[in-house]
Amino acid sequence: MSDISVLVAGAGLQGTAAVHFLLARAEVARVWVADPRADALDALQRRYASPKLRALPVDAADAAALAPAWEDPVTVVIGLAPPAVRLALARAAVARGVHYVDASYPLPEFTALGREAAAQGVALLPESGLDPGLDLVLSRVLLADLEQVRLWRVFGAGIPEPAAATPPLRYKISWTFAGVLSAYRRPARVVQHGHEVAIPPEELFTEAHCFRYAVPELGELEAYPNGDVTRYLTRLGLQGVCTAGRYSLRWPGHCALWRAWGQLGFLDTQPITVDGAAVSPARFLQALLEPQLRYARHERDIALVRVEVEGDLNGQPVRRAAQILDYRDLDTGLLAMQRTVGFTAAASALLLATGQIRDRGLLSPLEHVPPGPLFAALAPHGITPTWEGLAAG
Numbered sequence: 496m497s498d499i500s501v502l503v504a505g506a507g508l509q510g511t512a513a514v515h516f517l518l519a520r521a522e523v524a525r526v527w528v529a530d531p532r533a534d535a536l537d538a539l540q541r542r543y544a545s546p547k548l549r550a551l552p553v554d555a556a557d558a559a560a561l562a563p564a565w566e567d568p569v570t571v572v573i574g575l576a577p578p579a580v581r582l583a584l585a586r587a588a589v590a591r592g593v594h595y596v597d598a599s600y601p602l603p604e605f606t607a608l609g610r611e612a613a614a615q616g617v618a619l620l621p622e623s624g625l626d627p628g629l630d631l632v633l634s635r636v637l638l639a640d641l642e643q644v645r646l647w648r649v650f651g652a653g654i655p656e657p658a659a660a661t662p663p664l665r666y667k668i669s670w671t672f673a674g675v676l677s678a679y680r681r682p683a684r685v686v687q688h689g690h691e692v693a694i695p696p697e698e699l700f701t702e703a704h705c706f707r708y709a710v711p712e713l714g715e716l717e718a719y720p721n722g723d724v725t726r727y728l729t730r731l732g733l734q735g736v737c738t739a740g741r742y743s744l745r746w747p748g749h750c751a752l753w754r755a756w757g758q759l760g761f762l763d764t765q766p767i768t769v770d771g772a773a774v775s776p777a778r779f780l781q782a783l784l785e786p787q788l789r790y791a792r793h794e795r796d797i798a799l800v801r802v803e804v805e806g807d808l809n810g811q812p813v814r815r816a817a818q819i820l821d822y823r824d825l826d827t828g829l830l831a832m833q834r835t836v837g838f839t840a841a842a843s844a845l846l847l848a849t850g851q852i853r854d855r856g857l858l859s860p861l862e863h864v865p866p867g868p869l870f871a872a873l874a875p876h877g878i879t880p881t882w883e884g885l886a887a888g
Contacts, residue, residue, distance in 0.1 A: 498524045499848045501841075502564045504555035504584050505575035506530035506539050508670070509598060509624070512829055512837025513573055516876070518545050520845065527564040529555040556580045558587035565591055571844040575837065578602060585619060592617055594847040598624025598840045600722070601857065609857025620858045623843040624836035625819075626651030626741075630800045631727075631860040632869060633817040633880060638731070641806035641813070645737045647728075650708065650718060652744035652799040653832045656822065659794035664784075665746040669796045669832035672785040676777050678743075679753060680762055683720035685740035686728070694720050696762075700754035708744060710801065712820060717750050718742040727861060744799065756780075790830065795823035798831035815884035821877070835878060842872035 499522050503513050506528050517526045529551040530536055536550040553560035555576055572588040574581040574597040582602055588595040589612045601621040612619045622628055630649045638644060654660065655667045668675070683694040683704075694704055699719055708718040721743040728736060756762065761780050766773040790796060801818040821831040829837075843860070846852045846868055854863045870880060 499571075499845070500525040500527065500564075500567045500569045501844060501848070502527040502529065502561065502569040502572045503575065503841075504529050504573065504580060506532065506535040507575065508830065508833045509575040509837040509840070510573075511539060511542075512833035513575060513841040514539060514543060514548065514837075515827065515829060516838045516841040517845075518543055518547055522845070522849065523547065525549055525567060527551055527561075527567070527569060529553055529561060529564070554580070556583035558583065558590075561587065565593075569593055570848045571596060573597065573840050573844050575840065589615055589617060589619070594618050594620070594844070596620045596623050596840055596844040596847065598622070598628060598836050600627060605857055613856030616855055618847055618852065618855050618858050618863075620843055620847065620852070620860075620863070622860055623840045623864070625653075625798055625832065625839065626721075626800050628839050628843075628860055629819055629835065629880075630741075630802055632864055632866050633800065633802045633819070634727075634804070635861055635864075636866050637802055637804045637815045637817055637885065638733075638806075641804065641808055642810075643735065644733050644804060644806040645735075646803065646805035647724070647733070647736060647739045648803045649724070649741045650710075650744050650799070650801045650803075651721065651742070652710075652716065652797065654716075654745060654797050654799075655790070656795045656797050659790065659796070660746050664752070664788070665748060666788065667790050667794070667796065668785060668788045669790070669798070669830045672781050672788065676762060676781055678721065679757070680764070680777075681722065683741075684723040684725050685720055686724065686736055686738060687740075689735070689737050691725055697757060700750040700757060702750075705750040707747070708742070710744070710799065710818075710820075713797070713799070715747060716744040717747050718744055719750055730859070730861065790823070792828070793825070795825065796830045796832060797822055798835040800835075813884060815882075817880050817882050817885070819878060819880050824877075834876060838873060838876055838878065839869075842869055845872065 517523045527549045531554045533552045571594040574584045585595045592615045594617045653669045680696045705719045722741045724739045724741045763776045766775045798821045803816045
């Protein structure tokens with residue numbers, strides 16, 4: 496198929512990376528980008544002076560406003576936008592018999608929408624970014640032939656390289672800072688000693704749940720729980736797992752700092768009144784810190800996903816690991832987080848558009864994305880996995 500048309504919702508960091516990836520692909524004829532911010536679209540068009548690129552200065556949640564793209568017609572939609580936009584966009588895509596991809600966890604409404612997608616002969620493929628996304632595809636390979644899984648841990652990181660990890664936070668933004676703060680308020684669930692452990696948001700950064708973890712290329716980092724691993728164990732039918740968890744990694748000192756700020760109420764969303772104005776502490780913190788935590792043009796970020804598993808193969812214990820480590824490309828200016836999220840979403844969309852993913856309905860990279868073709872699409876950009884205890888395949 497050489498006349499693929501793609502609609503990207505969102506001209507932000509990840510949307511820009513998806514556009515960058517798609518415009519370079521010979522099989523892609525047109526890339527529509529929908530965003531209500533005319534200045535963001537103008538910047539994108541100046542950056543990529545390509546006849547393939549079409550701008551739609553509209554809210555992607557308004558299906559009618561996307562008429563030029565639907566009439567093209569688009570083959571697949573990539574939603575790199577807020578949750579409300581993603582849901583409306585996914586519904587509009589399914590109603591028109593168009594595949595839908597995004598890089599976030601599936602929304603609750605996607606379960607029912609997935610049944611509609613299957614009836615329409617199209618797919619909904621969320622979780623197609625870095626974490627979730629590449630971590631799940633790596634896990635698929637590592638877990639594929641194990642007879643019994645005892646340990647499954649996933650680590651993800653979006654951090655500045657050491658030279659850019661300046662005090663006092665040693666952290667900079669490669670995602671939306673609102674999204675970061677929202678994740679800091681999200682409960683988690685892990686498995687320890689064979690038992691599920693629910694971790695409320697106020698305990699994410701406590702000493703009971705944070706630990707030091709060494710990455711060979713980076714040294715010692717701090718890990719804290721990120722999301723619910725048990726939903727994936729249930730999906731895979733894994734039983735008897737002793738240790739499992741999904742964790743984010745930061746430079747040391749992060750957990751103690753955010754534990755203190757959380758205890759002081761800086762992550763609260765309930766507004767307080769200050770000099771007659773109502774403002775939430777979290778919104779204040781975002782407004783105060785976000786401008787100070789941007790990467791300078793010469794600074795690089797690091798995007799990392801690492802998966803570890805232990806189990807039995809042919810009755811013998813085995814340990815395996817896989818990792819993807821990426822740095823900002825200073826030539827293009829694209830951050831590592833942009834590359835690993837936006838490129839992955841775009842590559843996954845093309846796997847659907849070209850028929851390399853044939854399943855329909857609500858899909859997951861853990862079960863439905865073929866690792867070989869995905870990694871082959873990312874390899875020209877230097878995004879490649881390394882394997883321990885398992886040959887690449």
